[in-house]
Amino acid sequence: MEEKYIPSEKLRIFEPLTDVPMSSYTTIHCGGPADIGLFPKSEDELALMLGILRDEDIPVSVIGGGSNLLVGDGGIRGAALFIGGLRELKIRDGLMNVSAGVSLPKAARMAAEASLTGLEFASGIPGTVGGAVVMNAGAYGREMKDILQKVRVMDRMGNITTMGLEELGLSYRSSVFSEDRDDIILSALIKLDEGNRDTVMEKMKELAAKRRDTQPLDMPSAGSTFKRPGNDSAARLIDVCGLKGLRVGDAMVSEKHAGFVVNAGSATARDVRELIALVQEKVEAGFGVRLEPEIKYMGSF
Ligand SMILES: Cc1cc2nc3c(=O)[nH]c(=O)nc-3n(C[C@H](O)[C@H](O)[C@H](O)COP(=O)(O)OP(=O)(O)OC[C@H]3O[C@@H](n4cnc5c(N)ncnc54)[C@H](O)[C@@H]3O)c2cc1C
Numbered sequence: 697m698e699e700k701y702i703p704s705e706k707l708r709i710f711e712p713l714t715d716v717p718m719s720s721y722t723t724i725h726c727g728g729p730a731d732i733g734l735f736p737k738s739e740d741e742l743a744l745m746l747g748i749l750r751d752e753d754i755p756v757s758v759i760g761g762g763s764n765l766l767v768g769d770g771g772i773r774g775a776a777l778f779i780g781g782l783r784e785l786k787i788r789d790g791l792m793n794v795s796a797g798v799s800l801p802k803a804a805r806m807a808a809e810a811s812l813t814g815l816e817f818a819s820g821i822p823g824t825v826g827g828a829v830v831m832n833a834g835a836y837g838r839e840m841k842d843i844l845q846k847v848r849v850m851d852r853m854g855n856i857t858t859m860g861l862e863e864l865g866l867s868y869r870s871s872v873f874s875e876d877r878d879d880i881i882l883s884a885l886i887k888l889d890e891g892n893r894d895t896v897m898e899k900m901k902e903l904a905a906k907r908r909d910t911q912p913l914d915m916p917s918a919g920s921t922f923k924r925p926g927n928d929s930a931a932r933l934i935d936v937c938g939l940k941g942l943r944v945g946d947a948m949v950s951e952k953h954a955g956f957v958v959n960a961g962s963a964t965a966r967d968v969r970e971l972i973a974l975v976q977e978k979v980e981a982g983f984g985v986r987l988e989p990e991i992k993y994m995g996s997f
Pocket of ligand 1: 723757758759760761762763764765779796820821822823824825826827828829830831832833834835873879880881882913917918919920992
């Protein structure tokens with residue numbers, strides 16, 4: 697195992713945590729410790745932290761809500777940078793200016809309170825605005841791409857720039873941040889439409905009920921495990937292969953929704969990864985389709 701990083705005196709002014717259990721910071725509740733955990737409360741603080749981390753050559757992993765992440769049992773070497781402390785939200789003239797750390801359900805609720813429509817689809821996606829931009833999160837036929845106007849980002853040198861919609865490379869569960877760029881998303885400008893508060897609230901309730909009926913929300917997971925293969929559904933293929941309930945250790949293909957791998961007790965990241973590989977193998981054998989994981993792997997396995 698690689699050597700652990702220890703916070704230097706310079707970094708200690710930010711009161712970092714050490715050996716941060718990533719199982720407590722991810723919705724699937726597995727994964728080993730991050731050497732150092734940093735929780736910036738402002739963009740200025742984030743820039744200062746990045747400067748020190750760069751000077752000291754400490755690798756950085758960015759964590760939003762941890763709702764699409766599988767962190768390896770070996771944990772994260774270097775610093776886990778938790779963006780959840782960036783929490784501003786302002787609404788004016790149908791535009792929402794929202795920091796990356798705000799949760800999508802909260803942003804959707806604030807839009808509804810302001811009688812604005814457009815974010816209802818996101819009200820049940822349990823991540824942050826930053827993570828939703830990276831993933832181009834979506835549901836029920838809508839996605840972030842439909843409502844985003846601009847995104848402010850900070851590069852690893854601490855420089856802030858604004859990127860327009862066309863620069864974000866948003867496509868199905870993907871963006872330029874998924875592969876090519878390692879900027880940190882600071883905030884997003886979201887365009888919403890005039891609506892009726894009660895109608896918007898009602899729509900969100902309806903979508904929440906739909907989720908409760910179809911998804912295993914009572915068990916830890918990272919949401920849909922696989923991307924949609926073409927026009928088909930990963931859940932359908934997995935179900936037809938008879939894989940509901942399939943387990944590796946405590947990782948299990950949900951009985952309720954075959955597209956979800958759930959943690960049925962004390963699953964390790966290795967259990968989850970092995971189950972994912974097994975499902976891929978069986979679906980490929982049955983249908984000749986290789987399912988691609990939607991969840992992101994992070995750290996050492
Ligand atoms: C029960 C459940 C239901 C779900 N339903 C849906 C759904 O309907 N639709 C959908 O699209 N997804 C769904 N998801 C998956 C997940 O919620 C989304 O992918 C979400 O957008 C991830 O956001 P996050 O903040 O949790 O990101 P994380 O999981 O923390 O991170 C995801 C990726 O983004 C990067 N990242 C996070 N924040 C930043 C930032 N500020 N700057 C740069 N990089 C960053 C991370 O490094 C990582 O690569 C669901 C998950 C669960 C558990």
